[in-house]
Amino acid sequence: MALLSLWCVSHAIEATMITLKRRASTPPIETVEPVEPVEPPKKKRVLSRRTCTVCDTNKGSNQFPSSTKVSSHDHGANVCRACYMTHIQFEIDSKMWDQVACPECAVHLGYEEIKNMTNAEDFSKYDEAAFRAALSADAEFRYCMSATCKSGHCHPAGIDETTFCCRECGHKHCVSCEANWHEGLTCAQYQHSLQRAQEEEESQQEIAKISKPCPKCRVPIQKNNGCDHMTCSRCSYNFCWICSADYMPVLRSGAHHHNMGCHWYRPDPFARPVAAPAAPATI
Incomplete structure (x- = not known):
């Protein structure tokens, strides 16, 4: 019985040694860590370029309005966004609100298109004009x-x-x-006063065309014919019709008393010639 026990122990030791030798001869299993997939490098987006037909500047396509911003046209956008906005600003300031047109064709822009293609200040003016027009359509x-x-x-x-x-x-x-409101006047009386005022204004304009004011008393004087020596019927002032010069010195001393630009001006024959300035002395 003792011999059997010794044999069992010896056999167990031998089996253990064989197992250890097998483990020693087997290469260790390497632990492989998971590797994250590497994404391929993204390709850079290359913007197409075109030349603005207004400022003649070559710009990227992102500086031109897209078809969603200006949708009522069947042509591409050849005017850059900056020139487009400047054009719309001019249209809003110079035309009726519903006459704002595309810078490239005669198509009138719609409400949303103008909203998309202008700044807040200009759109506010356009929006107010559209609103006032809508109210004015109401007869009351x-x-x-x-x-x-x-x-x-x-x-x-x-x-x-x-x-x-x-x-x-x-x-x-x-x-x-x-x-x-014309306080104290009926509509007929007010219209009559407007007509009289208009006739008076037209009369004054006609008087200004065919007459000149007297240089002294300013009463309008009309020249029908005759010479250019005029005498005012109100204050008896004598003057030249062309240059308004006082005519009495002309009669007493000569035509050099007319203004120099006048048709009747003549140089004074008795005037002494003006001496030329002396040359500076040299040392």
């Missing part, structure tokens, strides 16, 4: 005629009630005459 809406007020409201009575009183500032104007 009227704006206040005060120079300092931009308000207005509906006036349903029309010309049956000629007085329009602004609810914002209280300014009154006549709906029938389309003018500031």
Whole structure:
């Protein structure tokens, strides 16, 4: 029994040694860490270039408006964004709000296109003009005629009630005459006064064309014919019709008293010649 136990122990030791030798002869297994996939380098986006037809500058395509910004056209954008905005600013300042056109063709730009292609200040002016036009389309809406007020409201009575009183500032104007309220005058009297004022202005313009004021009393004088020696019928002042010079010295001393640019001017024959300035002395 003791011999059997010794054999078992010896056999177990031998098996253990064989196992250890096998492990020693087997190469160790290397631990491989996971490697993250390497992305290929991104290709740089190369922008196409074109020349603006307005400023004649070669620019990248990102400096031109896209088709989404200006969608009502069937042509490409050949005007850069900066020139486009300058063009729209000029159009807004010089045309009716609904006449703002493309810089390359005659197509009128829409509301959204102008909003996309202009700055806040210019678009605000355009938006206000469009809003005022929409209100003006209402036959009953009227704006206040005060120079300092931009308000207005509906006036349903029309010309049956000629007085329009602004609810914002209280300014009154006549709906029938389309003018500031003519206190104390009927519409017919006011129109008659306007006509008389216009006729008076036209008369003054005609007088200015065919007459000259007297150099002394300023009354208008008309020359029908005859010589250029004029005598004012109001103050009896004698003057030249062409140069307005006092005619009495001309009669007494000669034509050199006319202004030099006058047709009747003549040099004074008795005038002493003006001596030339002496040359500076030399040492």
